[in-house]
Amino acid sequence: MNWIDKRQQTREKRKTQTCKVFELKLDSSHLSKRKSNYLKKLFLEAKWLYNDILSTKDVFKYDTKPNIVEVLNKDKVKEKREMFFLSSQMKQAVKQKIEYAIKSLSSKKKKSKNKQRIGRLKFTSNYKSLVMNQYNMTYRFLQKGKYVKFQKCKYKFKISGYQQIPGNAEFVNATLTYRHNDYYLKVTTYVPKEELLCEGVIGIDFGLKDALTLSTGEKFKLKIPENKRLRKCSRRLKKRVKRSSNYFKMKNMMNKEYHKLTNKKKDKKNKIVSKIINKYKVVICQDESIKAWHHGNYGKSVQHSLLGGIMRDLERKSHTFIKVDRFFPSTQLCPECGNKKKLTLKERIYNCSCGYQEDRDTKSALCIMLEGLKQIPAGCRESTPEEIVPLLGNYVRITEQVRSLSQEAIA
Numbered sequence: 001m002n003w004i005d006k007r008q009q010t011r012e013k014r015k016t017q018t019c020k021v022f023e024l025k026l027d028s029s030h031l032s033k034r035k036s037n038y039l040k041k042l043f044l045e046a047k048w049l050y051n052d053i054l055s056t057k058d059v060f061k062y063d064t065k066p067n068i069v070e071v072l073n074k075d076k077v078k079e080k081r082e083m084f085f086l087s088s089q090m091k092q093a094v095k096q097k098i099e100y101a102i103k104s105l106s107s108k109k110k111k112s113k114n115k116q117r118i119g120r121l122k123f124t125s126n127y128k129s130l131v132m133n134q135y136n137m138t139y140r141f142l143q144k145g146k147y148v149k150f151q152k153c154k155y156k157f158k159i160s161g162y163q164q165i166p167g168n169a170e171f172v173n174a175t176l177t178y179r180h181n182d183y184y185l186k187v188t189t190y191v192p193k194e195e196l197l198c199e200g201v202i203g204i205d206f207g208l209k210d211a212l213t214l215s216t217g218e219k220f221k222l223k224i225p226e227n228k229r230l231r232k233c234s235r236r237l238k239k240r241v242k243r244s245s246n247y248f249k250m251k252n253m254m255n256k257e258y259h260k261l262t263n264k265k266k267d268k269k270n271k272i273v274s275k276i277i278n279k280y281k282v283v284i285c286q287d288e289s290i291k292a293w294h295h296g297n298y299g300k301s302v303q304h305s306l307l308g309g310i311m312r313d314l315e316r317k318s319h320t321f322i323k324v325d326r327f328f329p330s331t332q333l334c335p336e337c338g339n340k341k342k343l344t345l346k347e348r349i350y351n352c353s354c355g356y357q358e359d360r361d362t363k364s365a366l367c368i369m370l371e372g373l374k375q376i377p378a379g380c381r382e383s384t385p386e387e388i389v390p391l392l393g394n395y396v397r398i399t400e401q402v403r404s405l406s407q408e409a410i411a
Contacts, residue, residue: 042086042150059095
């Protein structure tokens, strides 16, 4: 079997798999001076090689086999230095990274009208991500995932987080990153696809008091404000002398706290998104202008939530995603009689002259759902939303009728 047949066979196999990336952490408490020195030298040599490749006239013809590179010293004079820690595949990965970046920049310049705005690759002072292309060659796991070992290295490093990777996962490549004085290994795997037994339709209303409100009445709050430790670090940072050692230490502590805060937000976001897409087949949202909310008096509320990330993930991951026009009056419209009534921000209950009464956000989610169902082609269902809207008397009847409509539309 030649390499063309093997590539085609791999492509067919990937159609039945899902790509997932897992982040593992190198245990810093078990890092000796020799191991810590190895990791520092690894990224230092990667920086030397990166800058040496950029300094050549033709990047694509650069030869990565020699272990000697030209580096600028403190006096900005070129001198030759030898590399001892980077393996051959790691050096090829550094070169590939530059080649991909150049190709992407050239394609952007061809598409862009203002070519001067798109610059060129610059020399780096900190190289923080090293790609390891081949499993069991560039990196491999030992003792059932307790340790990891890299190519051309005699040490093994203790890691945490391997238990989150499923047993049937197929390992591909990995990326060793340096962030906030800690080392992380992002492992790319392929897992067999799982069939989701989701059904039904749901309407979602985005807001500031409650981040998400479903048409079933369920509400999610997604506000994670800054903790005391982060505020304390930011106050201390202002008192430090800029570019001093204490300044960088405090800045690193503050960046760690920001990273923890971001991880908490992402964790909560992923749980909410997976709960919705695993339960409902059709997801209907309104095209909200999150950027406009920032310019108002709600910048901090939007900052402490992940509304834009949730909307993006729902659009990308849900089975069928329908977006309603942003100027649709979901807050003002009555789903029973069709009348419009303006509400202030303090009014949380919608009361209509026809006798309809419901929570403001739940009612908006229902109106968004009914409006989104109109976008489903008429040939895919037996009933139309116009025939169902006059029959919606109360919330229970609304939910039952919409569920029956969604089943007909999906069938």
